[in-house]
Each structure stands twice: as C-alpha cells, then as structure tokens.
Amino acid sequence: MSTETPTPAPGKKTNRIGLETAAYRGSKTTLCAGCGHNAITERIIDAFFEMGVDPTRVIKLSGIGCSSKSPAYFMNQAHGFNSVHGRMPSVATGAMLANKGMLAIGVSGDGDTGAIGIGQFVHLMRRNLPLIYIIEDNGCYGLTKGQFSPTADLGSKAKNGVVNDLPPIDVCLLAIELGASLVARSFSGDKKQLLSVLKAAIAHRGTAMIDVISPCVTFNDHDGSTKSYSYVKDHEEPLGEISFVPYFEEVNVEYEAGSTTSVKLHDGSQLYLRKVAETYDPMDKGAAMRLLHETARRGEFATGILYVEPDKDDFVEALNLIDQPLAFLPTEKVRPPKAALDQIMESLR
C-alpha cells in the first residue's frame, strides 16, 4: 500500500474528498482484452470515486482465478490480501473483526465461490459480514482453461463441444436463503445498472452479494454457452430501472408513486427501484426466491437488486465488539498477564 495521497492536478474532476479518478485506479490489467472482468473493474473504480470513499479505508480481498486477480487493477492505495483458492471469506472475516471501521470488498469467481469455496461462502452469507462480495461469473474456470464451473447451466456447451450435464448452483438464491442482506445480479456489459448496484452496495451495511455475469471471451463466449455476451444480452430480464441517491446529495428527481419502491439504506442513502413489468417488492424474501426460480425455468436472468434487508444486524454488531479496532489494542489488553497464566497452570497441577 502506498501512503502518499496524490495532489489533484488543476482543472481535473475531483470527488467530494478532493481525489481524482486516478486515485482509484490500480495496476494495468493482465487479463484478456474484452474479458468481462475488466469492465467490472472499471465500474468499481467509478463507484468508489463517485461515492467519495477514501481508498486507504478500503481492504480488497480475493481468492484465486482471473477474477481474483482483479483487485490488483483498482485502488492501488487500498489494503489488500490475495488469499488461497476459495478461502477469501475467512480472511475477510478476520480483517473486519480486527478493524471494523474498514470497508471491505471481496472479488471472487464462480469457481472460487461455487466449487472449492462453497463451504466458506455459505458461512459468510449466514453471518452477514459487512462486505461487498462480487462474483465475476463466467460459468467456467477461466484461469485453468475453461472447464465448467458450478454456475454453468445444464446443457450449455464448452468450446470443444462437450455438453454440461449437471444443473447449476444459483448463488443469488443461496445467498438470499442463507441471510445475505443485499443480493443483486448484474451484467458486466450493463454499465449503468452495475454502477448503481455497486454504489448501493457501498452504502449498505452487511453482506452485499453481487453476482455479475462476466463473459470469458477466451473460453466461454461461443454459440451454445449461456454466459456469452450475445446469450446474456438476449436473455437478461432487468427488474426495472435502479436510481441511487447517496446521502450527501439532495433528492431532486420526481418519482412516480406506485411504480417506484424506495429503500433507505444504512448510511441514509436512498435506493429507488422503478418497476417495469411486475409488482416486485425487493424486501420480500419469498418473492425474490420465486422470481429467481421462475426466470431460471424460462432460461432467463433476472437482473437488478433482487433482495435487500437494510436494517439487519451484521456479524460485527452481533459480536458486540468494542469501538476501538482490535488491531490497535495494546498487548496488555489482548493478552492475560503472567500472574493469570501462572494461576491457571497452578490450578492444573
């Protein structure tokens, strides 16, 4: 982590804490040109810049995969931990317990989450740890040359013609069922929707689990794949238009009563969900799960904020931690004195 805060050049656009977009950028990507993961990185940069988050307050976490390399490509000044395959949730949990004032963003893949990391994912969702958890979902193991992952649809075809004969895990259904308090699905090619979803996730306190369909142009972007750019464009069913108004901006837009649901998020920001086709309440868990089952049956992807429970207690609150970050407590406070240890030893004689 670099400790220097760049001074904005005159005339350059700055955000509310006086930083330019450059302060939110990372190293140059080494992923394939056109990979959906690169577009997600760009939206993460935009969202943190527009929300005016101090990058030095952020911790970026990941596992292993092309997707898990992405945190290197945004917010160079943030803290970071690139962990072992599928083990990001436990590292994130430790980091947030050590310093509850951090803003954590984890980037995982469909393989990293749905295969080797599924056990860790399940317990993370159940705990509602304050964390933005992004799955860059391409339905394959991109880094190891495109094998089917657990989110690959039944009947979808690999580049070599092999047909997937296993049903997929719907990570959004799983996250809603287990207790994540904000669950969304988006598409790397939908700039506007993904940006709004990410901003809402930054404002939310609790686990914000975002499954972003992110085509792998090298191994899974052909006819027969259900995670290709063309398939997703043809089968995406947006729940409606999402408008996000951060707490530091005044609401100056007129919203049509009846067709818009407004949700106040933890930090006072407002989320407006303008419905298109159906009456959808994003705070109704049963409705969210029904919608996911119904759209999947039709071979479609419902996108947008699927479920939100803004006031649910998160894991850090549930543990009733003291205000001072554990990471900064002096040794005398975290280790029993020698006399106490001697007493225990004496009692065991």
Ligand SMILES: Cc1ncc(C[n+]2csc(CCOP(=O)(O)OP(=O)(O)O)c2C)c(N)n1
């Ligand atoms: C313990 C362990 N097992 C297997 C691997 C090999 N491996 C590396 S990345 C990966 C899957 C990556 O897929 P995904 O998480 O979907 O990321 P993508 O590359 O598609 O973005 C696998 C199986 C590993 N690195 N470590």
Ligand code: SF4
């Ligand atoms: S192999 Fe696929 S997932 Fe990996 S960087 Fe290339 S396009 Fe992206």
Ligand SMILES: [Mg+2]
């Ligand atoms: Mg993948």
